[in-house]
Amino acid sequence: MTIDKFIRRLTSLGLAIALFVLIAAYSIIGTVLPQGLQREFYIENYPSIGSAITTLQFDQVYSSWIFRILLFLFIVNLSGCTLKILPGQLKKIKGGYFPEPKSDAENLHMDNVDLEKFRGILKKKRYSIIQDENGFKATRHRIGNLGSSVTHLGIIIIILGSFIGNIYAQEGFFNMLPGDIKSFPEYGFSLKLDDFRLEYRENGSVDQYYSDLTILKPGVDNTSDTIWVNNPLKVDKVNFYQTSYGWASNLEISDITGENMQAGLLRNGESFFYQPGHLTVYLYGYFPNMTITSQGEPITMTEQELNPHYAVILYEFGNHVASEVLGPGQEFQYKEYKLAFMESELYTGITYRKDFGYNFVMIGSLLMTLGLILSFYYYPKHILVEEGSIKTITRQNTWGFNFQVRQMIEKSAEKEE
Known part of the structure; x- marks a missing residue:
């Protein structure tokens, strides 16, 4: 494959579409699948695909090398596409450029039109007028030719900001109890967690979960806020996202007499080692609303x-010496020891991220908006006026x-005496 052919493929529309679809697919995975949790979480909650999730880095989509490579290729592709069309667009914004009308273009000429009056109306509308031997040409919004390139530039800067932020962002995950x-x-x-609560639908499934947080700063009055999924908290350029719960x-x-020997706090899938009895x-x-499947496996119907x-x-x-299903406070005795789970508390899982690509995204968004305005509101308009046409x-x-021009022509039509 020659270098020219490789460059054409690298900057082709087909590759751009394919990359866009892949980036969108990865973004959907990153939105649907909880991110940044421990490997055990995915193995336990997605037993059939848990290993694949962690191997393919679907548990950290936005910082995975696959996602970064896709972003980089998309930047290269879009930059190449923009550089290919930019020279032609720059040529079109020059004063001497005027395109030819289509062969099937409608002729808006009226027999009683006053061309001088029509020219005056066009000047008032800020059209540039170029006189020639056959009539004149009127042009407005030549700058609109750059709309697609400005839009591309905005997208490139946004993705570049995401790419830079993706590499250099400071992020992490932590759990908190009230x-x-x-x-x-x-x-x-x-950050202090004041409270964490779940909101349920009518069928008992979880609709939303909320963390009430207090921001503690030395020498500053404390402030409080509530976060939930899709409603993060921003503190000094650090964003906090509600991502999970458990x-x-x-x-x-305790011993056989009931004297408390040791206590611990366990999450699902965790172990506690009691050294004196060599017990794990x-x-x-923990199943808040337990039922037993036909295979004898315990599951929870709801989180209530x-x-x-x-x-x-x-x-x-x-x-392995024993397996038991216990209710809250129900004791299980093994030799001279008694085990019991007294109660359970909800905890929140919060992801934090400080993104250095924020300014890039803001600038890129402004440029993309400008490009869209140029493309759809300030697109180039040309009028070719010749004898009888x-x-x-x-x-x-x-x-x-055509409707706008026809109205101007009608205004400039000669009035019959």
């Missing part, structure tokens, strides 16, 4: 605590432009 405080000393503030369960281990307590899952139970697996010296030339909205 009352917890998460410090960000590098940014000079802390249950944390309180485990108590594995919380297979209507029939809460704990599925627990016990190991001694690494060997008035024809319009425009690349879009031909019917509307």
Whole structure:
């Protein structure tokens, strides 16, 4: 393959469409699939495809190398497309350029039209007039020829900002229980979770989840805000997103007399090691509204605590010794120890991100908006006036432009005595 052929393929419309579809597909995955969580979360919640999710980096779509390569190729493709069309557009905004009308262009000429009056109306409308031996040519909004290139430039800057932010962004994930405080000393503030709650639909499924947060800054009055999915919190250029939630369960281990020996807090899929008895307590899952499937597997019907139970697996010296399903406060005795889960609390999962591509995105958005305005509102308009002929030339909205010109012609028509 020659270099010229490679460049043509690299800057082709077909490749641009393919890249756009792939980027959109990855973005959908990143929106639908919770991002930035531990590998165990995907293995547990997506047992058939959990390994594939982490291998293909679908758990961190926007920072994956696949997504970055797609963005880079799209930038190169769009830049190449823009450079190919830009010389022709620059030529069209020069005063000497005037396109030829289409062979089937409608002739708007009227027998009683006053061409001098028509010319005056065009000048008032800020048309540039060029006289020639056959009549005159009128042009307006030549700058609109650059609309697509300006739009492309805006898109390139937006994607470039996303690419730079993607590489250099500072991001992370953390869980919080109500009352917890998460410090960000590098940014000079802390977050306190005042409350976390779920909102349910009529069928009991989760509709939305909310985190009530207080921003703590030394020497500044505390401020509070609430975040939910698609409603992040921004503190000093750091964005906080509501991304997940779960249950944390309180485990108590006591001796045969009931004296509390040790306590711990477990999330689903976590283990607690009690060294004196060489016991490992594995919380297979907390099920707020438990039912048993036909295969004997416990599942939860909803996240509402209507029939809460704990599925627990016990190991001694690494060997499986017992499996139990317990209700809240229900004790399970193994040798001289008693185990019980007393209650569970909702915790929130929050992702934070400081994106250095913000200014790029803002500038790119402004340029893209300008390009769209040039393309759809200030598109080039040409009028060719010759003996017995008035024809319009425009690349879009031909019917509307013809209607405007016809009105001007009618105003300039000679009045019969």
